[in-house]
Amino acid sequence: MKILKIIFFVLFSTYFYSCATGSMEYRSCRAAANVEKDFDRAELLCLEALEIEPNNPDIPYFLATQIYKRKNDNQAMAKMLKLARERAINNPDLESPFTMNSEDVPKDILFNDIFEYKDSDGKKFVFSKILDAITLYEYNVWLDFYNQGIDFQSQKKYDSSLEMFMKAKSINPQNQNNYIAISSVYLIQKDLYSAKSILMEGYNMDSSNVMINYYIGDIESKLKNYIKAEKYYNFAALNSNDPKIMNGLLYCYIDQGKNKEAIEYSEKLLDANPENQNLTYNVAVLYQRLGIEELKKAEKNYKQINNSDSPSFDLISSTLNEFKTARKFLYESKSYFEFCYDLTLDNNENLNEEDINTQLNDISSAQKEMKKYIKQLDSIFIPSIQEMYRQRK
Numbered sequence: 001m002k003i004l005k006i007i008f009f010v011l012f013s014t015y016f017y018s019c020a021t022g023s024m025e026y027r028s029c030r031a032a033a034n035v036e037k038d039f040d041r042a043e044l045l046c047l048e049a050l051e052i053e054p055n056n057p058d059i060p061y062f063l064a065t066q067i068y069k070r071k072n073d074n075q076a077m078a079k080m081l082k083l084a085r086e087r088a089i090n091n092p093d094l095e096s097p098f099t100m101n102s103e104d105v106p107k108d109i110l111f112n113d114i115f116e117y118k119d120s121d122g123k124k125f126v127f128s129k130i131l132d133a134i135t136l137y138e139y140n141v142w143l144d145f146y147n148q149g150i151d152f153q154s155q156k157k158y159d160s161s162l163e164m165f166m167k168a169k170s171i172n173p174q175n176q177n178n179y180i181a182i183s184s185v186y187l188i189q190k191d192l193y194s195a196k197s198i199l200m201e202g203y204n205m206d207s208s209n210v211m212i213n214y215y216i217g218d219i220e221s222k223l224k225n226y227i228k229a230e231k232y233y234n235f236a237a238l239n240s241n242d243p244k245i246m247n248g249l250l251y252c253y254i255d256q257g258k259n260k261e262a263i264e265y266s267e268k269l270l271d272a273n274p275e276n277q278n279l280t281y282n283v284a285v286l287y288q289r290l291g292i293e294e295l296k297k298a299e300k301n302y303k304q305i306n307n308s309d310s311p312s313f314d315l316i317s318s319t320l321n322e323f324k325t326a327r328k329f330l331y332e333s334k335s336y337f338e339f340c341y342d343l344t345l346d347n348n349e350n351l352n353e354e355d356i357n358t359q360l361n362d363i364s365s366a367q368k369e370m371k372k373y374i375k376q377l378d379s380i381f382i383p384s385i386q387e388m389y390r391q392r393k
Helices: 002-018 024-034 039-052 058-068 074-087 130-154 158-171 177-188 192-205 210-222 226-238 243-255 259-272 277-306 313-346 353-392
Strands: 093-101 115-119 122-129
Touching: 024 039, 024 058, 039 058, 058 074, 058 130, 074 130, 074 158, 093 130, 122 130, 130 158, 130 177, 158 177, 177 192, 177 210, 192 210, 210 226, 210 243, 226 243, 243 259, 243 277, 259 277, 277 313, 277 353, 313 353
Parallel strands: none
Antiparallel strands: 093 122, 115 122
């Protein structure tokens, strides 16, 4: 109780002292806003006070929080908060300190001078320094613009969405969500280069951000800049356990034809997540993709051999190896699809019956396809090419 008395004494004393300070225009501005509720007159008086007291951070802060906030003018509010921050060189005390419930204070921003106490209603935070208060209000303005951007994007009003996200970025350029959100709109508009440019702006501010690295990798991959994509994907994968991010690197290996790296990496992922249904399915698809690619390459050479009167031994040998490699990949794919089928049966508590049946049918169809390819290899291609190999050896 003694601590509460001290806090309220400090708050009251500070406010009482602040009412007697400042220029006549500033005092009149506060009276117009707080007593008369005439915010238009208060705005004019405060704008005059800004010129009279060019170094006073309290005036733009008051304009932002007591006038423009009440007018719902976020653009003007953001401008005044920025000016207040520029003037608050020595981080002075607030004219009117305030308290907030702890659950209402954003958890993802850093405050330097707030302190906490507990009362019958729970834990509270006291804001007594102007820079912390500016940070709080800037965050709220940023969040409002950011949420408007998301709303416009969901309504497919992409120009308005970009405008809101850009405003959010101008208020809080350190927040990496701005760059990701803006790039997402550009990607919807099929503007890969603008999407990449804004992400690189975020990357240059914080190159350690996992999601920024991942999305840059994704765009570089779409642009077929696979070496660059691998760099960003690799950083993201090393600093995240998200299967989506890890799969980005996996498919980047595949797109480059780095089959060995892709297989080694997929096995590493499965070692860490042996019963991950989505990962198991993705690995099955990986082996399926590699197996079919290898099979098509071998079939092409097989036709060349059959159309030649005297095919070279090297061509026969390499084609046999390609068929064997294809069979190995396809068999691995079949095995992983079978395992994925079992995992789907075991881990279906979050799915309805229709979704479960759809997944099981897709997996079953993939299994049958792999079995068909393996049967062709075992009954037609491999025996035939093996016989040619033995005859020429």
